[in-house]
Amino acid sequence: MEFEAQENQGNNSIQGVINLQPQVNQVQAQQQEITIKQADLHVSSTLEESVAVTFLRDLRQIGVKLRCVLVPTMSSNNAKELRNWDLWGPLVFCLMLAFTLSVSGNNNDGTGIFATIFVLIWIGSFVVTLNAQLLGGKVSFFQSVCVLGYCVFPINLGALFTLFFSFFYLKMFLVIGCFLWSTYSAVGFMKLLIPEQKRILALYPVILFYLFLSWFALIV
């Protein structure tokens, strides 16, 4: 421990700087050791279970987070759940949306659309999150990408509906409804993290992102 100080004669105090970095490093190393030992126990127990059990557990976690994100009740449980971000859910919904839109009958460029949607979702989430961070929002990068990915689920539903219905005004009504649902959920999450005067600046890109995706779901 290094301690540099100077005595302050006036009010009998010593002012100085203590470098506790070595101690902090030691404690962190000990904590990491404990975490690794716990993870070892966890890993060995999950290595022995069957694939179906692992699969179902992951699906259940995706389902739980989906309900947290999409049913817009701002409880503290929701916030805690969302802090354990994962990128499986967004990947599943992104692939589902890209696949649905590329096999729909109206177009002759399925692979192009698949690639476009895939790239659009990931780059779009990345840019929207970066925008929120640059505006000074206290938003963790992957948590935000995770929530934006989960909020793509209503647009997924919209794309599936448009596969089965052919009446245009019904499709338009459904897709608009799904767009509003997605946007409302994503905005509900993001607006808590941005200061008041910059809120619209951070939320407009989110709206544009889901507008792009909904437009694709409608026209394909």
Place this chain on the structure above:
Amino acid sequence: MQNYGSNNDLDEKGQVMTDQPKIKVKFEPKPKPSACPICTIEYYQKFFDIEQRDVYMRVRCSLLSWKPEFQQCVAKNPDLWGPLWISTTIIFILFAGGNLSRFLLEEDKKHFQYEYNYMYVAVFLVYAMAFVIPIILGFIMKYILKSELGVFDVVCMYGYSLSVYIFVLILCIIPYNEAQWFFLMSGLANSTIFLLVNLWDFMKKSKPTLMIAIPIIVFNVALILCFKFYFFRLIYAVDD
């Protein structure tokens, strides 16, 4: 475990010392200097230091383009939010509106083929106009023509000059040739006048600086020609 910074230490006789020297502890993590300052987030954070009211004022300045007030609006705080999201909005309008305009003209609506290439061309065109051209122009102005305006000031100005096209391109969905030319021409006039009026202080200094007006006008004209002849081209069915 020793209690650092506690005020309840024991003296030699084992009694609690009440009157003790107070130790103020301050941690100062040293920031690491980065190898590539332009690659860090912190470098760009200063370009997003604006509020929604500022963006509204800047867009308003650009729509009322004949008043040379933009530098006052910006007040030495150029932003990148405006150029980025205005150009992305224009890309969406070109992609959706261009195809919608073709759809409205199409007779055989059931077999309408959506043209996805509009998106890729729009991305290339609009981001080139909003970022590549002003960066090159800004470098020329700053390092060859010795202007006080930085590169990011020019990028900011170009970005906001495109804001009029948001309204113009929505109106261009109307599938009438004359209407589209009228809207595009007024957009061109507004955008070019905005750039020239706000750079006039710099341009009137000497002949070389006046020459900078030529590439500005040329690129703006090229932009609306691309808009008209690629995105909003009207192919009427020929009656035999």
